[in-house]
Amino acid sequence: MTKIDTSSPEQVLPTPSHTVGPFYGYALPFRGGEDIAPAGHPDTVTVHGYVYDGAGDPLPDALLELWGPDTEGRTPTADGSMRRDPATGGFLGRNGVEFTGFGRIQTDADGHWYARTLRPGARGRSAPYVSVCVFARGLLVHLYTRLYLPGDAAALAADPLLSRVPAVRRDTLVAADEGHGTYRFDIRLQGEGETVFLEFQ
Amino acid sequence: MDLTLTQHDIDAEIAAGHAAYEQRVAGGAPVEHHPRRDYAPYRSSVLRHPGQPPVAIDVTKDPELVELASPAFGERDITGVDNDLTRQHAGEPVGERITVSGRLLDRTGRPVRGQLVEIWQANSAGRYAHQREQHDAPLDPNFTGVGRTLSDDDGFYRFTTVQPGPYPWRNHINAWRPAHIHFSVFGSAFTQRLVTQMYFPNDPLFPYDPILQSVTDDAARQRLVATYDHSLSVPEFSLGYHWDIVLDGPDATWIEEGR
Ligand SMILES: [Fe+3]
Numbered sequence: 001m002t003k004i005d006t007s008s009p010e011q012v013l014p015t016p017s018h019t020v021g022p023f024y025g026y027a028l029p030f031r032g033g034e035d036i037a038p039a040g041h042p043d044t045v046t047v048h049g050y051v052y053d054g055a056g057d058p059l060p061d062a063l064l065e066l067w068g069p070d071t072e073g074r075t076p077t078a079d080g081s082m083r084r085d086p087a088t089g090g091f092l093g094r095n096g097v098e099f100t101g102f103g104r105i106q107t108d109a110d111g112h113w114y115a116r117t118l119r120p121g122a123r124g125r126s127a128p129y130v131s132v133c134v135f136a137r138g139l140l141v142h143l144y145t146r147l148y149l150p151g152d153a154a155a156l157a158a159d160p161l162l163s164r165v166p167a168v169r170r171d172t173l174v175a176a177d178e179g180h181g182t183y184r185f186d187i188r189l190q191g192e193g194e195t196v197f198l199e200f201q
Numbered sequence: 202m203d204l205t206l207t208q209h210d211i212d213a214e215i216a217a218g219h220a221a222y223e224q225r226v227a228g229g230a231p232v233e234h235h236p237r238r239d240y241a242p243y244r245s246s247v248l249r250h251p252g253q254p255p256v257a258i259d260v261t262k263d264p265e266l267v268e269l270a271s272p273a274f275g276e277r278d279i280t281g282v283d284n285d286l287t288r289q290h291a292g293e294p295v296g297e298r299i300t301v302s303g304r305l306l307d308r309t310g311r312p313v314r315g316q317l318v319e320i321w322q323a324n325s326a327g328r329y330a331h332q333r334e335q336h337d338a339p340l341d342p343n344f345t346g347v348g349r350t351l352s353d354d355d356g357f358y359r360f361t362t363v364q365p366g367p368y369p370w371r372n373h374i375n376a377w378r379p380a381h382i383h384f385s386v387f388g389s390a391f392t393q394r395l396v397t398q399m400y401f402p403n404d405p406l407f408p409y410d411p412i413l414q415s416v417t418d419d420a421a422r423q424r425l426v427a428t429y430d431h432s433l434s435v436p437e438f439s440l441g442y443h444w445d446i447v448l449d450g451p452d453a454t455w456i457e458e459g460r
Contacts, residue, residue, distance in 0.1 A: 002303070002428050004445040006310030014308060014449035015424050016416040017235045018397040019243075021383060023329040027321030027347040028385060054248040067391050069267050079275030089280050089289070102272035124265025131268050133394055138245030140236040140415050142396060143255075144268070160263065165256060189249050199255035200268060200392040200451055 017142065020135040022061055029063070029106045030082040032093030036066065036103040036117035039096040043071045046182040047147060047175060048114035051107050051134065054190030058111020061137050062187075066103040066115055066147075068130035073121030076101030119149065119181075127155040127162065129173075134187060144198040147185045148174045165196055172196050206244075206373035208409060214242040215414045222417035234421045234449065242411035244372055260392070260451045268391045269453050274317040274351060284350035286322075286362035294344035296325025296363030298439035301427065304356040305386060306447045307393065312356025313448060319385040320348045320360060327366030327380075336368050361439060367406055379406035379413060390452035399444050400426045 005011055020028075037044040051062040069075055078098040085092045094100065105113045120128040129146040148156060156162055162170055172195045175183035187195045218240065226232065238250035260269055282288045287298060301320075305313040323329050323346060326338035330345050348360050365380045381398040388394065400413065407413055416422040424447075433441020 002424060002426060002444045003430075004304070004306060004310070004447055006306065009309045012306060012308050012310040012447055013421070013424065014234050014447045015395065015397055015445075016421045017395060018383075018412060018415075018425070019245075020385075020396050021398075023323075023331040023334060024321060024383065024385075025333075026329075026331050026345070027383070028319060054252075057248075059249075065394070067267065067272055075267060075270040077273055079273040080277045081272060081274070082278045084278060084280045084283075086280055089282070100272060120267075123267055124263050126263070126266070129267075131391055133391070135396055136249055138243070138247075138249035140238050140240060140243065140246060140250075140412075142394065143238075143251065144392075161256065161258065169253075190252055194251055194253055196253075197251055197255045199257050200260055201257050 017140060019137060019140050020063060022137040024063060025061070025106060029104060031091035033104040034113070034115040035094065036099070036101065036115055038099055041118060043119045044116050044181065045119045045149070046114060046116050047130070047185055048112065048182070049184050049186040050111045051113065051136070051187045052111065052189065056191070059107055059136055060109050060111055062107045062111070062113070063135040064105050064107070064113055065133040065135075066105070066117060066130050067133070068101055068117060068120040069123055070099050070101065071118050071121050073123040073128070122155065125158070125160055127152065127159040132187075134189075139189070143189070144200070145187065145195050146173055146198065149183060150174050150177050161198075169196050208373060208375050211242050211373050211376070211411055212409070215411060218242065218414070219417050232421070233418050236415035236417070240411070240415040243415055264453065269451070271316070271387050271389055271391050271393070274315070274387070276351070278317065279349050279351060284348055284358075284360050286344065286346060286348045286360065289345055290343040292343040294324065294341050294363050296344075298361065299364050300359065300361055300433050300435055300439045300441045301382065301399070301444060302357065302359040302433055302441070303444040303446060305352040305358060306356055306445060307388065307452060307454075308447060308449060309454065312354070313352055313388050314354050314356060316352050316387045316389070318350050318352060318358045320362075320382050322346045322362065322365040322382045323368055325363050325366050327368035338366070338368065364401070372411060377406050377409065379404040379410050384446065386446055386448065388448040388450070388452060390450065392450035393448040393452055394450075395446070395448055398425065401442065402426055402429055
């Protein structure tokens with residue numbers, strides 16, 4: 001029964017999640033998926049890292065989605081992340097000026113990923129962060145986490161999420177400053193140093 | 202591939218998973234609409250699921266969370282033939298043409314408008330146009346198997362494609378995936394993001410497939426199977442399937458309604 005009865009809201013049950021599988025690579029990634037910041041923007045940061053499984057092996061087939069605010073903490077409303085070329089049907093990439101806040105990156109053969117995006121501004125009571133969603137073969141339901149940028153210790157200490165996470169696990173949510181606007185953020189799906197994943201209710 | 206694992210072994214694990222779920226529900230545990238990430242019959246899950254429980258975030262305490270908004274997609278992000286997978290090459294793909302349509306809804310039954318729906322699938326012989334694909338069924342030069350569209354004002358999406366074939370995979374000896382179309386969907390909040398698979402009615406492979414059976418709740422599993430809909434069939438052209446998609450997860454309306 002997949003015509004959903006919408007006459008009584010309590011009956012509207014969700015469609016179950018499934019794994020993204022191994023063969024999304026020719027379908028979901030798009031040109032410029034990792035170049036989220038408008039070209040040449042002075043507040044661009046590079047974020048990168050590896051995705052590891054429970055044996056410590058990097059995943060060559062993980063897909064990450066990044067979603068974050070602009071430098072003032074505003075939620076982007078522009079479309080055009082995967083702008084298309086009406087002549088060829090291929091991907092044009094972004095228009096170089098507008099900030100959509102959204103990126104999609106497949107890990108490479110080494111399990112490494114990177115993205116260039118705008119340094120996020122703070123929203124509400126939270127310290128600045130970029131939302132990260134992880135998909136992979138073997139992962140039946142995607143995983144949410146957050147990439148917080150280091151630097152403002154007071155803001156991080158006051159963050160409603162970070163202040164609830166045990167100290168030993170908190171660092172999995174905060175990227176490491178490598179200098180020159182580059183930040184390292186590894187994701188460990190399981191085991192020692194396991195990344196803190198989130199559930200929204 | 203585990204060369205020693207048989208379908209019989211996997212069947213026993215699937216049955217044990219169902220029995221354990223039914224026991225939990227009988228004991229008062231909530232219905233599970235989604236798979237558990239730790240589902241051993243699907244061997245790839247073993248090293249790729251967290252061992253720690255997720256940290257819960259109550260979105261009603263902070264309406265400013267960026268996860269309560271969603272990326273925007275628009276007409277610039279799609280081209281005219283993106284939702285017709287039979288027209289993306291010079292020639293016609295081989296296979297039975299099908300029309301797949303339905304509505305994108307939230308948990309209150311309201312349409313999700315103007316959001317991106319992406320699909321990918323094997324061709325009619327069960328082969329993906331992917332470099333790492335090892336199944337030796339023929340590629341179809343007239344079929345890539347990728348589609349995109351935006352949901353309309355009533356939440357409807359629509360694709361024209363060909364019926365995908367079932368295909369073998371290396372979970373265990375003689376493992377076959379039932380025919381399916383992969384879907385990737387955005388909601389009105391990033392928390393509603395969904396990647397899933399749509400199946401076709403009455404497929405004899407359903408009981409053998411650990412990915413479908415990872416959804417241990419019988420009613421939830423049924424929601425992954427499209428319905429044949431004669432009114433969607435196009436005369437002299439295609440057979441119609443209806444499949445509504447309901448996005449889980451809180452959005453901004455949860456806060457307004459105090460849920
Ligand atoms: Fe598949």
